[in-house]
Amino acid sequence: xxxGEEDPQALSxxxxxxxxxxxxxxxxxxxxxxxxxxxxxxxxxxxxxRSNEREKHSGRLRVTLDTSKKSSSLLITASRAADTASxxxxxxxxxxxxxxxxxxxxxxxxxx
Amino acid sequence: ETGVTQSPxxxxxxxxxxxxxxxxxxxxxxxxxxYQQALGQGPQFIFQYYREEENGRGNFPPRFSGLQFPNxxxxxxxxxxxxxxxxxxxxxxxxxxxxxxxxxxxGPGTRLLVL
Numbered sequence: 001x002x003x004g005e006e007d008p009q010a011l012s013x014x015x016x017x018x019x020x021x022x023x024x025x026x027x028x029x030x031x032x033x034x035x036x037x038x039x040x041x042x043x044x045x046x047x048x049x050r051s052n053e054r055e056k057h058s059g060r061l062r063v064t065l066d067t068s069k070k071s072s073s074l075l076i077t078a079s080r081a082a083d084t085a086s087x088x089x090x091x092x093x094x095x096x097x098x099x100x101x102x103x104x105x106x107x108x109x110x111x112x
Numbered sequence: 113e114t115g116v117t118q119s120p121x122x123x124x125x126x127x128x129x130x131x132x133x134x135x136x137x138x139x140x141x142x143x144x145x146x147y148q149q150a151l152g153q154g155p156q157f158i159f160q161y162y163r164e165e166e167n168g169r170g171n172f173p174p175r176f177s178g179l180q181f182p183n184x185x186x187x188x189x190x191x192x193x194x195x196x197x198x199x200x201x202x203x204x205x206x207x208x209x210x211x212x213x214x215x216x217x218x219g220p221g222t223r224l225l226v227l
Contacts, residue, residue: 031214040200042116042220043155088154092214097168098206099145100216102154 006089006106014111019076021106023089024069030092032065033100034074037086046074046087079110115139116205116219124225125193133188133222135203143167143208144186145216146178149200161186162208190224198226 007022023032031050035043049056049065049072056063062075076083086107090100115138125131137144143162147155157170161180175191184205190197200223204216 033214035218040149040151040221040223042202043204043218045215045217048214090154097160098143098214098216099157099160099168099170100147100155100204101157102147104152104154 006087006103008106009104010107010109012109012111013079015079015081017079017110019079019083019108019110021074021087021108023072023074023103025072025089025091025103026070027091027093029067030094030096032063032072033090033092034061034063034072035088035090035102037088037105039085043088076108079108081110081112084108084110116203116217118201118203118219118222120222121220122223122225124227126227127193127195129193129226130189130191131193131224133190133201133203133224135186135188135205135219137184137186137203137205138217141205141207141217142184143206144180144184145204145206146186146188147202147204148172148197149202149221150196151199155202158188193226195226198224200224 033048034046060077065072086105088105090102117136145160146158149155159169160167164180179187200221202221204218206216
């Protein structure tokens, strides 16, 4: 079953613009992770935020976590055509042996 | 590149057949997880192996089985294939330590088509 739900399902922007994707989840978590997937191939780990953290940065990525609202957002600044991919949030819940539970993803298209 | 490899890249089978997919973990990793990703969906957890023992299982029937070998490579076996088994199968390796297995490194996947 899906734990996270990303919003929007698809997003199209111009190069240089910022892209924001949101993720909502249902149960308490240990951490939330964001992954990127190009053209239906393997997933690339982008960033992990723990339940006691509110914001993390990695290069052009900024992730926020609001555990009271059970939601997270991923911001990609100054987007590039190479950022075109599907983005998934995944949660790890207590006692799950680090099983990742993924949402359905957001398809981001960055137009040159 | 994550250092996790999977074979084969693509596979076509017919309903009722059996299939074995293989995964070679990143060097030093002792945990492997398998996920099924149907078209347009997020990956779904199948099971996890740690030190050659199953260490958690998702909502998949027993005809999905696995193995982890002493060198930490792994196999996913699916018996009595059904049309709905058509999907991208992803393995992910991680290192279980005092810090947990938080970051998983995914292979490129095997795309299975069942006709």
